[in-house]
Structures are given as C-alpha cells and as structure tokens.
Amino acid sequence: MEIQLVTIENRRAGGKKHAGGDWLLDYARRIGHFCRFRHEVLPSEPALLLACERSSGRMPPYLVLLDSRGRQMTSEALAAWLGKQQDAGTQRILFAVGPADGWSEGACQRANLLLSLGPMTLAHELAAVVLSEQIYRAFTILKGLPYHLQHR
Numbered sequence: 001m002e003i004q005l006v007t008i009e010n011r012r013a014g015g016k017k018h019a020g021g022d023w024l025l026d027y028a029r030r031i032g033h034f035c036r037f038r039h040e041v042l043p044s045e046p047a048l049l050l051a052c053e054r055s056s057g058r059m060p061p062y063l064v065l066l067d068s069r070g071r072q073m074t075s076e077a078l079a080a081w082l083g084k085q086q087d088a089g090t091q092r093i094l095f096a097v098g099p100a101d102g103w104s105e106g107a108c109q110r111a112n113l114l115l116s117l118g119p120m121t122l123a124h125e126l127a128a129v130v131l132s133e134q135i136y137r138a139f140t141i142l143k144g145l146p147y148h149l150q151h152r
Helices: 021-031 045-053 077-087 105-110 124-143
Strands: 001-007 037-042 060-074 092-097 114-118
Touching: 001 045, 001 124, 021 037, 021 124, 037 045, 037 124, 060 105, 077 092, 077 124, 092 124
Parallel strands: 001 037, 001 092, 060 092, 060 114
Antiparallel strands: none
8 A cells, every 4th residue: 555645835835845844754754664655745736636637556546635624533543444444455545735725625525535633723734744643653553563552
C-alpha cells in the first residue's frame, strides 16, 4: 500500500519553507518503515482531482479530504480504519489538506471519506504534520509498538 499526503499550495506563504517541514520529513521517514509514503504540494484543487483521474495503477486512489465537516476518529479508530484498508487491498490512499477556502462540493462528492482532525481550524502546514503523526501512530498501534502507549 502507498499513502500520499497532498497539500494544496498556500498562496499566502509565498513559496517559503513552512515551519512544519522538518517534522513532516521526520514522520514521512517513520511511516516509510510501514508503507510507501510521499508528500506532494499541488497548486490547486483542480490539480488534485486531475491527479486522481490520471492515477497510475489499476484503481484510482482512495481519496480522503481533510474537512471540518468530516468524520472525527480517535487514534485507535484511525488505526482500525487503516488496517481495514490494508486488508481490503487498497493500493493507494491519498490524504489531502486544503485549499484555504475549503473544498468544493464536487471535490467532496469525489472523496471516499471526509476526515476532520477536530473542531478547531489548523494552518495547512500544521494539519499536515498532525495528520502524518496520526498516520504513524496508527501504524504503531497496528503493529503493537510502544509509541502509542508511551504518549497516553
């Protein structure tokens, strides 16, 4: 299985390296022990949807959009969901953060899941770090590693 994290470019950041970059790279490395993981920045929602359509592989990616209206999960529930995706043979899960003005109705309809990190609004860069940490935590829960238990 491959997990891809896409962030829609934040025009206000002006191309500057964001503060969460080092943490994101660290969690990407950690997740890489469990599956293929990559992070990509795309310029717009239409670019994301086009990338989903042009997806390589037999099946389009399982698209998860981060959205405040989405389903909230505990870390354990996210791990169980991720495990079910693995068991079902899902080839690629694409998690997407952004755009700043929210997802269009068309994008929400295309998504397989709307996922909320909670009722607070987070900066895109921070949401990407929090999500990557939760993906890593989910894998450690599935593998029975002590990471999750040490942080309770």
